[in-house]
Amino acid sequence: MTRHDDRVDISRRAFIVNGALVVAFATMAPARLLAQKVDTLGTVILAPNLPGSLKSNPFLDAWIKIDDSGITVCTGKVELGTGVRTAMLQIAAEQLSVRPALITLVTADTARTPDEGYTAGSHSMADGGTALFNAAAQVRFLLLTAASSRLGVPVSRLTAKDGEIRADDGRKVTYAEAVKDIQLHRQADATSPAVDPKTFTLIGTSLPRVDIPGKVTGGAAYVQDMRLPGMLHARVVRPPLPGARLKQLDVTAVEKLPGVVRVVVDGDFIGVLADDEWRAIVAARALTRAAGWTAAPALPGYAGIHAALRTLPAKVYPTASRSTAPVSTKPAFTCTHTKQYVQHGSIGPSCAVAQLADGTMTVWTHTQGVYPLRGGLAEMLGVPLDKVHCIHVEGSGCYGHNGADDVAADAALLARAVPGQPVRVQWMRDQEQLWEPYGPAMATDLKATLDDAGNLRDWNFALWSTPHNERIVNAGRLAPATLLAKPFVSAPPVPIPNPEGDADRNAVPPYRIPNLDVTMNFVPEMPFRTSAMRSLGAHINVVSIETTVDELARSVGQDPVDFRIRHLDDPRAVEVIRTAAREFGWPYRGTDDRKAAGFAFSRYKNIMGYFAIAVEVAYDPDTNAVRLLRAVAAIDCGQIVNPDGARNQIEGGILQSTSWTLYEAVDFDEIQVHSNDWSGYPIMRFSQVPDEVSVHIVDRPGLPFLGAAEIAQGPTAAAVTIALSRVMGSPLRDLPLMRHAPFGRT
Amino acid sequence: MIELRVNGVLHQVEAGPETPLLYVLRNDLRMNGAKFGCGMGQCGACTVIVQGKPVFSCVTPLSSIGAREVVTIEGLGTLAHPSPLQASFIAHQAAQCGYCISGMIMRAQALLAANPHPDEATIREHMEPNLCRCGTHMRILAAIRVVAAGEHA
Numbered sequence: 001m002t003r004h005d006d007r008v009d010i011s012r013r014a015f016i017v018n019g020a021l022v023v024a025f026a027t028m029a030p031a032r033l034l035a036q037k038v039d040t041l042g043t044v045i046l047a048p049n050l051p052g053s054l055k056s057n058p059f060l061d062a063w064i065k066i067d068d069s070g071i072t073v074c075t076g077k078v079e080l081g082t083g084v085r086t087a088m089l090q091i092a093a094e095q096l097s098v099r100p101a102l103i104t105l106v107t108a109d110t111a112r113t114p115d116e117g118y119t120a121g122s123h124s125m126a127d128g129g130t131a132l133f134n135a136a137a138q139v140r141f142l143l144l145t146a147a148s149s150r151l152g153v154p155v156s157r158l159t160a161k162d163g164e165i166r167a168d169d170g171r172k173v174t175y176a177e178a179v180k181d182i183q184l185h186r187q188a189d190a191t192s193p194a195v196d197p198k199t200f201t202l203i204g205t206s207l208p209r210v211d212i213p214g215k216v217t218g219g220a221a222y223v224q225d226m227r228l229p230g231m232l233h234a235r236v237v238r239p240p241l242p243g244a245r246l247k248q249l250d251v252t253a254v255e256k257l258p259g260v261v262r263v264v265v266d267g268d269f270i271g272v273l274a275d276d277e278w279r280a281i282v283a284a285r286a287l288t289r290a291a292g293w294t295a296a297p298a299l300p301g302y303a304g305i306h307a308a309l310r311t312l313p314a315k316v317y318p319t320a321s322r323s324t325a326p327v328s329t330k331p332a333f334t335c336t337h338t339k340q341y342v343q344h345g346s347i348g349p350s351c352a353v354a355q356l357a358d359g360t361m362t363v364w365t366h367t368q369g370v371y372p373l374r375g376g377l378a379e380m381l382g383v384p385l386d387k388v389h390c391i392h393v394e395g396s397g398c399y400g401h402n403g404a405d406d407v408a409a410d411a412a413l414l415a416r417a418v419p420g421q422p423v424r425v426q427w428m429r430d431q432e433q434l435w436e437p438y439g440p441a442m443a444t445d446l447k448a449t450l451d452d453a454g455n456l457r458d459w460n461f462a463l464w465s466t467p468h469n470e471r472i473v474n475a476g477r478l479a480p481a482t483l484l485a486k487p488f489v490s491a492p493p494v495p496i497p498n499p500e501g502d503a504d505r506n507a508v509p510p511y512r513i514p515n516l517d518v519t520m521n522f523v524p525e526m527p528f529r530t531s532a533m534r535s536l537g538a539h540i541n542v543v544s545i546e547t548t549v550d551e552l553a554r555s556v557g558q559d560p561v562d563f564r565i566r567h568l569d570d571p572r573a574v575e576v577i578r579t580a581a582r583e584f585g586w587p588y589r590g591t592d593d594r595k596a597a598g599f600a601f602s603r604y605k606n607i608m609g610y611f612a613i614a615v616e617v618a619y620d621p622d623t624n625a626v627r628l629l630r631a632v633a634a635i636d637c638g639q640i641v642n643p644d645g646a647r648n649q650i651e652g653g654i655l656q657s658t659s660w661t662l663y664e665a666v667d668f669d670e671i672q673v674h675s676n677d678w679s680g681y682p683i684m685r686f687s688q689v690p691d692e693v694s695v696h697i698v699d700r701p702g703l704p705f706l707g708a709a710e711i712a713q714g715p716t717a718a719a720v721t722i723a724l725s726r727v728m729g730s731p732l733r734d735l736p737l738m739r740h741a742p743f744g745r746t
Numbered sequence: 747m748i749e750l751r752v753n754g755v756l757h758q759v760e761a762g763p764e765t766p767l768l769y770v771l772r773n774d775l776r777m778n779g780a781k782f783g784c785g786m787g788q789c790g791a792c793t794v795i796v797q798g799k800p801v802f803s804c805v806t807p808l809s810s811i812g813a814r815e816v817v818t819i820e821g822l823g824t825l826a827h828p829s830p831l832q833a834s835f836i837a838h839q840a841a842q843c844g845y846c847i848s849g850m851i852m853r854a855q856a857l858l859a860a861n862p863h864p865d866e867a868t869i870r871e872h873m874e875p876n877l878c879r880c881g882t883h884m885r886i887l888a889a890i891r892v893v894a895a896g897e898h899a
Contacts, residue, residue, distance in 0.1 A: 081843025081880055208839060215844035216835045216851060217828055218779035218820035225778040233773075278761065278769040347783050347791050347879045348845040397843030397880045429784040644839055648885065652842050655881030678788040678877065686873040689883040 040500045041117030041127070042372050042471065049190045052130025057114035061184035063135040064092070066143075068176045071096065071103050071163070073136075076116025077128040078108045078368065079211060081397040082709050083645035084124045086209045090641055091129050094202040095136030095195070096175075097160040100210075108370040108392040118369035118471065120400070120532060121500065122608055122707030125641060129705045137192040139184065146181040147173040197639065197701035204701065206644035211394075223366050223393035224351045228422035231353070232261055233277040234414045235284035236480070237270040238431055241296035241672065242529065246270070248292040257283045264417050267485030271414045273423060281428070299527050301670050306338045306443040309464040314521040317495065319504040325514035328449035328457035333552055335446050339540040339735040340665035342439040343681055344533055348396025350403030350436070351426040354411035356419045361388050365408040366395025372472040373405050377412050379475035380488060388412075399656070401471060401531035402436045403427055409478040430676040435479060438666055439533030440466045440526075442503060444544045454556040456567055458515040461544065463537065465503030466523050467493035470531035479529070493524045496536075499607050506538035506714055509545045510603055511567035528666075534653075535713035538604065539660065540735065542714025543721050546600040550722045551731065560722075561586055561599050570603075572636050572698070576612040577601050579634035579696050584614035594619050595629070598722030600715040609711040610636040610698075613654070617723040624743060626724060628658050628690045631716070636698040638706040646708045647695040653712030654693055659684035661717040662738045748808055752777075753821030763809035767801075768792045770808050771818060779819035779848040783877075790876030793849035794818045800856040802875075819848040822855060831855055831893050838889040842880030850876050854890045864894050 038044050043056035050058055053076065057063070065072040073092040079085040085105060093100040106112050108119070116128050140160055147165040148155045150173050157168045166172045197203070215221045239246070251263040254272065259279030264271045272287055274280035300308035353364040361381060367373045370390035378388045390408070398404055407427055415423040427435070442465040451457040475481040476490035495502035504520040553563030561581045565574050580586075581599065588597035601612040613633040619626050631654050640646055663682050667674040675681035717735070725732045734740040747758045752775060761770050766785075771777045771794070780803050783791030787802035794803045797814040823829035828836060831851055841847045850873070857864055857872045864872065869890050878886065 081841075081845075083842075208836070209841075212839060212841050212844065213825055213828070213836055215841055216819070216832045216847055217823060217825050218777060218818065218848065219825065220778050221844065222778075222781075224781065227776060276761075276769075277773050278765045345879055346845075347789055347843075347877060348781055349783075394843070396845035399879070426782060429786065429788075648839055648842060648882070651884050652881035655883055656879070659881070677786060678784060683877060683879065684881075684883070685877065686870045686883060686887075689870070689887070693884050 039117065040496050041120060041123060042369065042473070043115055043117040047187065050188055051134045051190070053114065053116045053127040054131045054134060054188045056116070057131070058187045059185055060135050060139055060188055062114045063132060064096070064139045064184065066139070066175050066179040066184070071098065071175065072106060073103050073132065074106045074113040075128050075132060076108050076114040077124045078119045078392045079394050080119055080368065082124070082649055083209050083642060084119070085211060086207055087125060087129065087641045087645060088132055089210065090202045090205070090207050091132045092136045094200055095133055096140050098162050100202070100207065102163055110370050110374045110390045115371040117372065120368050122604060122710040125705035125707045126608065129641065134192040135188055137195060138188055141193045142182045142184070143175055143178045146178040149181065150178065203639065203641050204643070204699070206642055209645065221394060222348065223353060223364050223395050224348055224426060226353045226364055226393065226424065228353065228355065231422040231424055232273045232275060232418060233280040234271055234273045234411070234423050234425045235280045235428065236410050236425065236431070237272070237284055237287045237291060238435055239268055239293050239296070239483070241434070243296040244293040246291060247294055249287070249290055251287070251290070254283050254286045254290065257286060262417055263287070264414055266413070267483055267487065269413065269480055269483040271410060271425070273414055273418060298670050299668055302340065302665070302668055305340065305441045305527070308527070309441060309443055309466070309523055312523045312525055314464065314523045317504065317520040317522055319498060319501070319518040319520050320508045321517050323515050325457065327515060328451050330449050330451070332447050332449045333548065333555070335544070335548060335731070335733055337444045337540055337544045337733045337735070339442045340739070341441045341528060341530070342533060342660055342664050343433055343666060343675065344399045344402040344436055344439070345681060345683060346396040346398055346402055346432060349427040349429060349432040350407035351395060351424070352408040352411035353422055353424045354408070354415035355422040356415050359387055361412050361415065363388070363390050363408050363412055364393045365390055365404060366393060366398065367404045367408055368398065368401070369472065373408055376405065376472040376475050376478050376481070377409060380409060380478060380481040381412060381416065400439070400533035403432055405472050406435065406479040409480040413480055433676045433681060434673055437470055437529045437531035440468060440503065440530040442537060442540050444540060446544050446548050448548055448552060450552060450556060454558065456511055456513045456552070459509060459513045460517045461507060462519045462521065463503055463507060463541065464521040464523060465537060466526040466530045467495065468502045468530065468532055468536040469494070469496050470529060495520070495522050500605055501537065503537035505536040505541065505605055506602055507541045508606060509549070510570070510573060510601070510606060511549070511564070512569060534656070535710045538602070538714040539657070539717055542600065542602045543718045543735065546602070546715065546718035547722055547725070547731065547733070550598070559587055564601055572610055573601065573603060575698055576610045576634040576636050579698060580612035580614050580632055583634065583694065583696050584632035586614055588616065590616070594621070594727060596723045596726035598719040598724070598726065600718035600722065602715045604707070604711040609706040609708055611711040611715050613712070613715050613719045615716070615719040615723050617720060617727060619724065619727045626662060626738060626743070627688055628720060631690055631693045632696070633694070633712065634696045634698060635708060635711065636700060637708045637711070638700045638703040640697055640699045641705065643697055646697060649708045650695045650712050651693050653710065654716045655684060655689065657713045657716035658720055661720050661735055663736050665736050665739050750808065750811060750816065751813070752816045753818060759808065761808055763807065765808045766804050767794070767806045767808055767811060767816070768803040771803060777818055777820050781845055781848060783846070789846070790849045790853060791846050793852045793876065795852055795856050798856065798859060800853045819851055822851070831858065831890070834889040834893050838885045838892070840882060840885035840889040842882050846876060846878045850878065850886050858893060862894070863896065866891065869894060
């Protein structure tokens with residue numbers, strides 16, 4: 001027994017224990033156990049046999065409403081810049097046999113749409129898309145059945161198109177007429193009428209995104225662009241660091257500044273409302289100068305964060321374990337990888353508009369989850385759920401849990417002070433970068449051995465991380481609520497269970513390995529608030545796995561691509577690897593010793609989209625600059641809804657992950673965070689952009705949607721790390737690469 | 747009152763002379779294109795064209811504009827009649843969240859107005875001040891490149 005055993009969460013072994021033990025561990029880790037009854041995005045499973053998000057919203061009319069005014073399709077998923085709105089429209093229009101223009105699409109709104117929890121985790125197509133795909137097919141079939149009765153002809157003689165059902169004798173019934181004969185408030189069936197994917201005219205086509213024309217011509221596209229009658233502008237003033245407490249603040253001078261309507265101070269929460277945005281900013285600056293704060297608790301510092309992670313109290317989760325062969329007697333390969341805190345770094349700081357009217361708080365928000373946010377806000381405001389109405393309006397890209405929910409809480413607290421008047425709050429740049437939840441710093445230890453034939457035999461992987469999922473399960477997860485004179489306390493952190501995983505997402509290699517042990521050390525107490533950022537732990541886990549596989553393959557003189565294929569049983573995995581290798585021209589035959597190539601693969605969460613990538617990078621010793629020259633990727637995301645949309649997502653994922661991997665880290669010392677603007681947190685600029693990025697799609701018509709938005713993050717990071725390690729002649733194991741030896745400071 | 751000429755229209759603006767142009771455009775003139783990103787001229791989301799030059803409207807006081815003409819993305823084209831550059835961004839689907847895109851188009855527009863056929867290196871160097879977080883750079887470059895090559899209709 002190791003000393004960690006008493007802290008081990010065995011919830012994921014529940015099936016092997018008896019009832020008495022269930023009681024025992026339920027008191028140790030209740031939330032991760034209970035989490036099994038809801039999905040990983042926070043919705044309650046009501047009908048586990050139904051496809052996609054129909055599991056949590058089983059009634060057809062939650063998704064599709066048809067009446068004389070037309071067809072309304074509701075989705076609980078939101079547009080985060082990934083093209084989801086267009087893809088959902090394609091799916092619904094395809095299955096309802098109508099032109100997309102005939103559909104009014106409503107996205108997440110607590111008064112109108114299904115509760116699909118969060119738009120996150122590359123789940124939108126897999127869950128929301130699948131639900132719409134089935135709901136629309138079933139509604140169409142019901143309409144055909146109703147028309148069949150009305151017209152007295154069998155369904156086989158009917159054709160549904162663009163809102164009309166025609167019989168082969170020319171008679172017709174509109175959808176709006178047919179729907180009067182059926183009840184759409186009925187639970188969906190587990191299976192839908194079969195459709196031959198060969199007949200699709202919208203799914204699988206690159207329908208141009210419906211939101212882009214407005215966005216490039218100055219249309220009102222974002223919550224930042226909202227202007228309601230009588231709207232006040234507000235700014236908040238935050239402590240210089242989390243944990244600092246307000247010592248003194250005299251607001252009398254600020255209250256007299258031009259345009260100032262109200263200064264709100266509640267504990268350490270400070271906000272100012274004004275009749276004009278610039279006047280609100282001027283007043284907030286005056287408040288910042290006027291406020292005195294206590295010192296915040298000391299931070300571990302950039303260089304000390306990984307040592308701190310390994311010594312802070314951790315809860316140990318056995319992610320995976322198997323032992324099916326004798327342990328290898330060959331020498332072990334060992335390595336340690338580290339990753340620093342990273343920022344979502346939205347270009348547009350978080351923003352929300354709120355209005356308290358007729359006893360209801362309405363909040364327009366770019367949150368990823370209107371329903372969870374509503375719960376948090378209701379608790380914070382001390383009102384019933386039905387007195388809070390959250391409506392999603394697009395914001396700047398978020399890439400995970402950023403300041404969206406917090407600024408919605410700011411707006412609600414400030415709107416409460418001026419009943420009737422709408423209040424728009426936008427964070428300033430430093431607030432975005434100091435107060436968003438960061439992507440966690442992590443460390444991993446890996447030990448692996450080959451057998452006598454050069455095959456993977458033993459694999460031991462341990463990782464250390466703070467939480468990746470501090471989503472809004474109570475008011476205390478909203479930063480402003482923790483600052484109030486009567487503060488709310490954040491619910492205890494609970495990791496996302498496998499197979500999705502949290503810090504241990506993609507911690508289990510996809511390869512055939514007889515003996516395997518993977519352990520997550522989950523550190524709940526942390527110097528910084530951390531939460532979900534695109535791909536969670538998969539970023540560093542895939543770097544750890546794929547760099548190791550690369551080095552092991554080379555250690556026995558094998559090509560790293562062939563080595564991977566030899567260890568894979570899944571033909572879909574093999575096909576994306578072969579496709580990426582072929583399109584790139586692998587094996588790489590470059591002769592310039594300042595350039596090299598790297599290859600990597602993973603299947604996101606080991607259950608979603610497949611992604612393989614080959615990259616070529618260059619190092620210029622004169623300028624100490626590194627650049628990704630070329631990236632060639634192959635994806636299999638099941639049936640592709642919108643090929644160009646998927647390519648756009650993958651291209652973006654490749655560039656963003658390259659930026660994380662080469663450049664990005666939150667810079668901090670013992671007393672402060674320096675990454676409070678773009679000079680303190682550099683990201684990729686145009687001079688660092690590759691010459692060429694190509695994405696090859698292995699389409700799987702008829703197979704389930706698997707999602708694309710996050711699948712590039714881990715493998716891209718790994719391929720870049722491998723390629724750059726090849727150029728430098730030694731393995732690079734600390735992210736971001738350019739901040740560590742031999743490029744930057746150690 | 748301060749006079750301000752935007753997209754060919756002369757406005758009388760009540761804002762104080764120190765007010766950054768960004769807030770005048772967004773609030774006094776109720777335009778959406780120029781975006782608040784950083785307030786420090788570090789990201790380019792607020793980029794507009796003043797007398798032919800791309801400027802960060804977030805750090806440009808209203809009083810510094812004087813009689814110079816301001817052009818925003820609203821002045822390039824419309825939904826029904828987008829400008830060649832806007833049309834190219836649509837054709838390339840050169841946006842993900844799109845928050846940075848107005849600034850990208852305005853910076854590129856300033857280049858193309860002064861130099862209709864810039865080469866790749868010139869385009870990249872010119873676009874350096876503007877940040878995109880979604881990683882849409884390849885499409886942004888492609889959209890500009892096509893207009894720079896004179897390949898648009």
